[in-house]
Amino acid sequence: MAKKICPRRDFLGAGAGMLFTGLGGWAKPLPGTPRPWLTAPMEFPARPADVTIRIGTVLVELAPHRIISTVGYNGSVPAPVIRLKEGKPVVVELINETDVPELVHWHGQLIPSEIDGSSEEGTPFVEPHGHRRYVLTPRPAGTRWVHTHVRAGADLHRGMYTGQFGLVLVEPAHDPGRYDREVLLVTHEWEAFFGAEEMEEEEDENEKMDLNARTSQTGKENGLEVGYRLFSINGKALGYGEPVRVRKGERVLFRILNASATENIQLALPGHEFEIVALDGNPVPRPRKVHVLSLGTAERIDALVEMNQPGVWILGTPEDDDRRRGMGIVVEYAKEKGPPRWAPPPKEKWDYTLFGNNLPSSKPDEVIPLVFRKIPGGPKGLNRWTINGKSFPHTETLHVRPGRRYRLILDNQSDDAHPVHLHRHLFELTKVEGKNTSGVVKDTVLVRGFRQVEVDFLADNPGPTLFHCHQQLHMDFGFMTLVNYV
Ligand SMILES: [Cu+2]
Numbered sequence: 123m124a125k126k127i128c129p130r131r132d133f134l135g136a137g138a139g140m141l142f143t144g145l146g147g148w149a150k151p152l153p154g155t156p157r158p159w160l161t162a163p164m165e166f167p168a169r170p171a172d173v174t175i176r177i178g179t180v181l182v183e184l185a186p187h188r189i190i191s192t193v194g195y196n197g198s199v200p201a202p203v204i205r206l207k208e209g210k211p212v213v214v215e216l217i218n219e220t221d222v223p224e225l226v227h228w229h230g231q232l233i234p235s236e237i238d239g240s241s242e243e244g245t246p247f248v249e250p251h252g253h254r255r256y257v258l259t260p261r262p263a264g265t266r267w268v269h270t271h272v273r274a275g276a277d278l279h280r281g282m283y284t285g286q287f288g289l290v291l292v293e294p295a296h297d298p299g300r301y302d303r304e305v306l307l308v309t310h311e312w313e314a315f316f317g318a319e320e321m322e323e324e325e326d327e328n329e330k331m332d333l334n335a336r337t338s339q340t341g342k343e344n345g346l347e348v349g350y351r352l353f354s355i356n357g358k359a360l361g362y363g364e365p366v367r368v369r370k371g372e373r374v375l376f377r378i379l380n381a382s383a384t385e386n387i388q389l390a391l392p393g394h395e396f397e398i399v400a401l402d403g404n405p406v407p408r409p410r411k412v413h414v415l416s417l418g419t420a421e422r423i424d425a426l427v428e429m430n431q432p433g434v435w436i437l438g439t440p441e442d443d444d445r446r447r448g449m450g451i452v453v454e455y456a457k458e459k460g461p462p463r464w465a466p467p468p469k470e471k472w473d474y475t476l477f478g479n480n481l482p483s484s485k486p487d488e489v490i491p492l493v494f495r496k497i498p499g500g501p502k503g504l505n506r507w508t509i510n511g512k513s514f515p516h517t518e519t520l521h522v523r524p525g526r527r528y529r530l531i532l533d534n535q536s537d538d539a540h541p542v543h544l545h546r547h548l549f550e551l552t553k554v555e556g557k558n559t560s561g562v563v564k565d566t567v568l569v570r571g572f573r574q575v576e577v578d579f580l581a582d583n584p585g586p587t588l589f590h591c592h593q594q595l596h597m598d599f600g601f602m603t604l605v606n607y608v
Pocket of ligand 1 (some may be wrong): 419538539541591592593596597601
């Protein structure tokens with residue numbers, strides 16, 4: 123599946139990434155959208171904030187002499203973890219120390235549109251050098267996260283290309299705690315550039331189909347893609363951060379977040395298996411062991427690992443180039459020494475349905491088919507994306523009624539994989555690439571090229587709701603629509 127992006131000389135002179143900054147984002151809520159939900163009292167000046175997110179410049183030292191200047195939260199990339207209690211309201215203060223409007227999205231939480239953190243839903247921007255305060259009631263429990271939700275467009279120093287992300291752990295009232303140690307891992311890529319895409323040698327028939335489809339739909343060639351020069355876990359390139367220190371016999375709970383702007387990744391730990399216990403923070407019906415983790419952009423995995431292979435290991439991506447550029451972290455057993463070891467994991471296909479029930483889920487009240495297509499941008503342009511033939515902001519709004527169960531048919535008629543995300547709701551996977559399933563509850567699902575996934579959600583959180591591909595370049599160029607309650 124791997125794509126290699128090679129820089130294009132004509133686009134990448136000295137000022138790479140600066141060329142497109144004039145295309146700036148859509149800063150306003152949609153014209154004509156009624157916003158009655160904004161009338162609720164929002165300001166709580168009297169009480170000190172329980173959670174403060176300060177948006178400002180952060181220097182990230184990926185490795186000695188490789189320092190990235192970016193924007194992040196509370197002086198750190200990823201942000202210091204935010205721990206909340208399910209159902210316990212907290213006063214949140216957002217402070218924007220930058221010169222541009224910003225938004226903080228609480229990904230995976232069932233909260234009102236006015237604080238969810240998407241301007242398309244009606245959340246106000248935090249103005250440059252401004253601040254905003256509100257009350258947030260965290261729910262449900264699980265591995266959630268915060269991140270910016272501004273449009274980057276072709277500016278690779280905006281949106282998720284920056285360091286504006288961090289884990290939010292919403293703790294249940296009673297934590298069963300079947301583990302000895304918790305390890306938090308957040309992946310990201312740096313020094314983004316636009317380039318032409320080179321496919322690695324084809325791995326299966328699907329890839330061949332992909333290649334043929336690059337030009338077939340419109341007769342135009344694929345547009346520019348984003349590549350990266352440096353990779354990190356927890357803000358450090360492989361080998362430069364503190365190792366994950368473990369002891370033989372421990373059960374370690376890894377909570378992993380793919381905080382990439384655009385990359386879907388895999389991770390493995392040689393000699394060890396991951397028992398998947400939760401996807402996107404939601405417990406799965408059938409925990410299963412796998413060798414390779416797959417995380418689309420924005421997805422989270424909670425996995426238990428029995429530490430029973432003493433040594434010094436690399437937990438990293440099976441992609442050799444990306445691992446050499448930093449996508450990994452050292453796992454070191456107590457009293458073990460020596461250089462960290464890597465071994466390629468067994469070939470294994472990621473399959474969400476492994477963790478679900480074989481029984482079909484309940485019948486929906488309504489079915490909404492959604493077809494995703496690409497309009498190739500040509501060798502010097504950017505691709506555009508359509509949902510049922512239209513690009514945002516011209517996509518059809520999906521109208522729902524409270525209390526009804528909706529089935530979305532996510533029909534990917536393009537060669538790219540899309541991590542499709544629904545705000546303010548969770549959905550249940552009901553069919554994945556032809557296989558019925560139930561019980562796997564997520565907020566983001568990766569729909570591979572020319573495949574279909576079906577998901578059901580209950581319309582139980584009135585207010586405008588964003589539905590989009592989480593790949594920044596896709597959402598910024600059309601792959602987005604709104605769900606509205608009627
Ligand atoms: Cu996409």
